[in-house]
Structures are given as C-alpha cells and as structure tokens.
Amino acid sequence: MPDAPTRVLYGVNGEGMGHATRSEVVIGALLERHDVRVVASGAAFRHLRDRLPRVDEIFGPSFAMQEGEIQRWATVRQNVDSAVHELPDTVRRWIADVDEWQPDVVVTDFEPLSGVYARSTKTPLIAVDNINMLDRCHHDDEIVGAERQDYLLARAVAHQMVPGAFHYLVTTFFEPPLCRGGTTLVPPIVRPEVIAAKPEAGEHLVVYSSGDPQLLEALRSIELPCHVYGMRGGPDEVETDGNLEFRPRSSEGFVESLRTARGVVAGGGFSLMSEAVYLGKPILAVPLQGQFEQLMNARYVQRLGYGACATAVTPEALSGFVGRLDEFGSALEGYRQDGNRRTLEVVSDQLGRATAANRRARRGARRRLRGRQRQGA
Numbered sequence: 001m002p003d004a005p006t007r008v009l010y011g012v013n014g015e016g017m018g019h020a021t022r023s024e025v026v027i028g029a030l031l032e033r034h035d036v037r038v039v040a041s042g043a044a045f046r047h048l049r050d051r052l053p054r055v056d057e058i059f060g061p062s063f064a065m066q067e068g069e070i071q072r073w074a075t076v077r078q079n080v081d082s083a084v085h086e087l088p089d090t091v092r093r094w095i096a097d098v099d100e101w102q103p104d105v106v107v108t109d110f111e112p113l114s115g116v117y118a119r120s121t122k123t124p125l126i127a128v129d130n131i132n133m134l135d136r137c138h139h140d141d142e143i144v145g146a147e148r149q150d151y152l153l154a155r156a157v158a159h160q161m162v163p164g165a166f167h168y169l170v171t172t173f174f175e176p177p178l179c180r181g182g183t184t185l186v187p188p189i190v191r192p193e194v195i196a197a198k199p200e201a202g203e204h205l206v207v208y209s210s211g212d213p214q215l216l217e218a219l220r221s222i223e224l225p226c227h228v229y230g231m232r233g234g235p236d237e238v239e240t241d242g243n244l245e246f247r248p249r250s251s252e253g254f255v256e257s258l259r260t261a262r263g264v265v266a267g268g269g270f271s272l273m274s275e276a277v278y279l280g281k282p283i284l285a286v287p288l289q290g291q292f293e294q295l296m297n298a299r300y301v302q303r304l305g306y307g308a309c310a311t312a313v314t315p316e317a318l319s320g321f322v323g324r325l326d327e328f329g330s331a332l333e334g335y336r337q338d339g340n341r342r343t344l345e346v347v348s349d350q351l352g353r354a355t356a357a358n359r360r361a362r363r364g365a366r367r368r369l370r371g372r373q374r375q376g377a
Contacts, residue, residue, distance in 0.1 A: 014042025
C-alpha cells in the first residue's frame with residue numbers, strides 16, 4: 001500500500017515580494033504530490049491567497065524605515081508592539097488548526113512562527129531561503145568590510161529566525177564556503193516567466209527605484225534610455241521624461257524590459273539580482289542602508305564581475321557602470337543554471353528524508369506508548 005501524501009506546512013515571510021514569488025514556485029511543485037497548507041503574512045499573504053489552494057494569514061515582522069534606512073531599534077519596538085496586540089489570538093487559533101491536521105514536515109521561507117511550531121512539536125523543519133547565507137556560510141573581510149557590527153547583527157537575526165532546522169537550503173548564485181553542517185547551496189529559484197524569457201541586448205537600462213531624486217538626476221546624465229519601475233504611486237501607463245520612461249507595475253511588462261535590457265540598476269535585493277544574473281544582465285547594486293544582507297549580495301556581484309556595488313547612484317558611478325557593461329556581460333556568460341530543476345530536486349529529496357525521519361519517530365513513540373501501557377496493565 002503506497003504511503004499517504006506528505007502533509008507539508010509551508011511558512012512564507014511577508015516582508016518584500018521575493019519570499020512570495022520564490023515560495024509560489026516551490027509550493028506549486030510540491031502540490032503535484034503532497035498535501036500543502038501555507039501560512040503567510042503581509043505582502044506574501046496578499047500575493048499567494050488567490051494563487052494557491054489554501055493560504056492562512058498570520059502575524060509577521062516588518063521593518064521600520066526612515067529616509068531609506070532601516071531603523072534597527074524602531075523595527076524591534078514596532079514588531080514587539082504588533083506582537084503584543086496580534087500574536088496571542090492569532091497563534092492560538094492557528095496552532096489549534098494545525099495540530100488537528102498534524103503536518104509531517106514544516107518548510108519555511110524565513111517565516112518564524114512556522115519554525116516555532118516545528119520546534120515545539122518536534123516536526124522536522126526545512127529552511128528554503130537566501131537569507132540564511134548570512135549564518136550558514138563564511139564571509140571574508142572583503143565582503144564584511146567596515147560594516148562588521150551590521151554583519152554580526154544580521155547574522156544573529158538570521159540564526160534566531162530559523163534555528164534548529166533538519167536541513168537548510170540556501171538559494172544563491174555565489175558560493176562562499178560553508179561554516180555550518182546540514183546546509184546545501186542551491187541555485188536561485190526564478191519565476192517561470194523569467195525562465196521562458198529569451199534574453200536580448202537592447203539599449204535601455206532597467207531601473208528599480210522608489211523615486212529617489214538623486215538617482216533620477218543621475219540617470220538623466222547618461223544617454224541610455226531608462227525604464228523606471230517601482231515608484232510609489234507610479235503611473236498607470238508609461239510616462240516619458242527625457243531619457244526616463246516611468247512604467248506602471250506589471251509583471252509581464254517588467255520581464256520584457258528585463259529580457260531586453262543592457263543592464264539593471266537596483267538595490268541589493270536577492271530576487272531581482274538572481275533574475276538579472278539568470279538572464280545575463282549586468283547589475284549596478286545600491287544596497288539599502290542598514291541592510292547588510294543587501295550589501296553582502298552587492299559585494300559578491302562585484303567580486304564575480306557581474307556588476308558594481310555603489311553606496312549611491314551618482315553620475316560618476318553610473319557612467320563607470322555603463323562604461324563596463326561589455327566587461328560585466330562577458331563575466332555573466334560563464335554563469336550556468338538549468339531553470340529550477342536542481343533546486344526543486346534537492347527540496348524534494350530533503351522533504352523525503354525529513355518525512356521518513358518523522359514517521360520513524362512517530363512509530364517509535366507509539367511503540368514506547370504501547371510498551372508503557374502493557375507494563376501498567
């Protein structure tokens with residue numbers, strides 16, 4: 001008699017869209033063979049609830065921002081205040097429901113409460129994300145730089161968010177040495193529409209920006225057209241201002257712009273970086289201040305020769321980047337990734353291992369219980 005489908009609880013962090021789009025790909029693959037329930041917060045919940053069979057909303061952390069910089073202690077206060085008001089009732093209802101279902105395995109994309117559930121019930125936990133790169137790998141002095149305190153804080157947060165997993169799958173296009181066991185580095189998970197895109201070298205830059213005036217002024221100093229996405233309250237249709245084209249939010253339109261771009265100007269977010277690398281597009285990365293994970297990503301991009309890292313987009317930084325586009329493009333020609341095949345294979349393999357371990361543990365617990373009952377009789 002074949003085994004029943006594995007019951008998978010999948011937690012998705014709601015801060016930013018990278019967690020949601022990556023998890024959607026993995027969950028879609030798991031649903032072909034397994035029973036999957038999703039718990040998510042914030043933007044991830046709003047994105048996934050209409051795309052997947054079952055998605056429950058739960059409290060999740062968010063970042064306090066001021067003038068483009070993460071305010072560390074304000075972030076802590078903000079999440080503690082939210083937790084005091086939202087956490088108890090939300091978690092009680094959620095735990096009762098999940099306990100009745102009794103998952104075989106918990107998978108988390110940096111979502112902490114699903115990890116708490118896994119540890120409290122001794123259910124195997126699998127972490128699938130890029131942020132655990134901070135804690136599971138060694139980063140040398142050139143990557144850490146003068147921001148060692150930011151690095152140590154970021155590493156500590158990463159460790160505390162998802163401790164004690166059965167296995168860590170770290171998605172990455174760079175491969176520093178591992179410093180902890182139970183970890184596998186796997187290629188980034190990219191959206192199907194990006195995999196389907198056939199890259200061409202056009203004349204424009206893709207720019208992802210909230211509308212920073214300094215950046216926009218720098219972009220006006222070059223001759224290349226720029227497709228600008230991501231502005232808060234952006235236009236409903238294309239608006240042209242000199243060489244700048246302000247474009248509305250559109251997944252299809254963005255992928256087409258990226259497919260035909262000469263290069264990308266953006267922050268240090270991993271998802272857009274990994275899509276640019278996949279399509280062979282050079283990157284000028286401007287990490288968000290106070291966000292060491294973005295700075296780390298940007299410095300590895302620069303080390304690999306895939307682009308440049310800058311603290312701000314100035315006319316000098318931009319012209320230097322544009323002048324080296326061919327050089328960066330040549331380096332990117334050496335990057336190889338076969339869609340999501342390798343990563344999904346590793347997810348499936350670790351899921352099978354974790355399920356088998358959990359079922360063995362449950363059978364052992366039942367035998368011990370029966371033994372105690374016989375002794376008591």
